Amino acid sequence: MNRGLFITFEGGDGSGKTTQAEILDTWLRERGETTLRSREPGGTEVGEQLREIVLHHRGEISPRAEALLYAADRAQHIDTRIRPALERGEIVLQDRYIDSSLAYQGAGRALGIDEVRSLSVWASSGLWPDLTILLDLDPDRARERLDQARTRFDRLEAEKNAFHARVRTVFLELAEAEPARFLVLDATLSIDELAAQIQARVTEALVGKHE
Template identity: 55%
Template sequence: MTGQGLFVSFEGVDGAGKTTQANRLADYWRARGREAVVTREPGGTSLGVEIRRLLLHGDEPIAARAEALLFAADRAQHVAEMIRPALERGAIVITDRYLDSSLAYQAGGRELTSDEIRGLSMWATGGLLPRRTYLLDIDPACAHRRLTHAEDRIESAGDDFQRRTRRAFLDLAERDPERFLVLDASAPADDIAQTICQDSANLVG
């Protein structure tokens, strides 16, 4: 957290409900008179939109190290252009994916080392981490059935990849229980939102 702002992230496999819950949390804080900035990775800035297109919708195969560097470049621009300035204004900053997605998808799913991915992202962001990370946990097969759009390159990576990624998220949460709050994403959306909003209110104090 920087200044009087609050930085939170949402994580989980595709289809877990991150976008829905991020928007619900923003509505909660806006109704209470706070600025709430909702963003995402990749693609939270103009540069990020181009990187997102290359990462998720490009036709050319991307080597694992090149993929990691592209995600880190997106994150560096995201923090510099959007997240840190908003925190310094005192905003509630809510991001759909952040560092932990790189650790889960690239180190867990694509088998690069966690130390390589973490070191790259921490350098790219100047060490900025969310105060709270909400992990929406769900069986990837159930989450996949929720998707209403055409699969991107990562969503189509296969069942084994998605299961490894889910396990990687849970391992990250187990190693950092002070930052993570793990939620059952198969529960009713209203119940999940209530828990998240109350937790974030406790963080703000």
């Protein structure tokens, strides 16, 4: 059996990652593919408990502790859900992964990209996505979307604009450094336009999967 495909969705909060992952999931299933939808933090019973702590804990969490909580979530997630699904030949669609840690903890929290990368690679046993879809959106526009969509913000969404600007910069730098892995899209495009471009790129990846 061929190894599955590991596809991650990245970008700032409010960029439309979940919407596009849902559309792609439906599109793939309609074509007979077996998929697994997941997210970080979360995706496992342990992960959901860690998600509640890292995103909604009301007290202070030090930046290093935050990075370690994300790493613990990732280790559990990869070992118990993602690797087994890929070994079964499934297509994994995941909302956030290592690139988010590099952007949010490495740059946003100023812990250092290299340090967070080493921690993340260790936690995941070196598993990288086959394709990463980066939905790029200006932080001011993202805030407008979030303000319209919800009344409660998690710990990261509530950070100031300078934090989110650093996050966006690193996402774009990561994409520039690995153009073969990343598909960078303008998140201000319509939902249908974004979906069409994503499906075209995934179609190319599916050819390799089924060869």
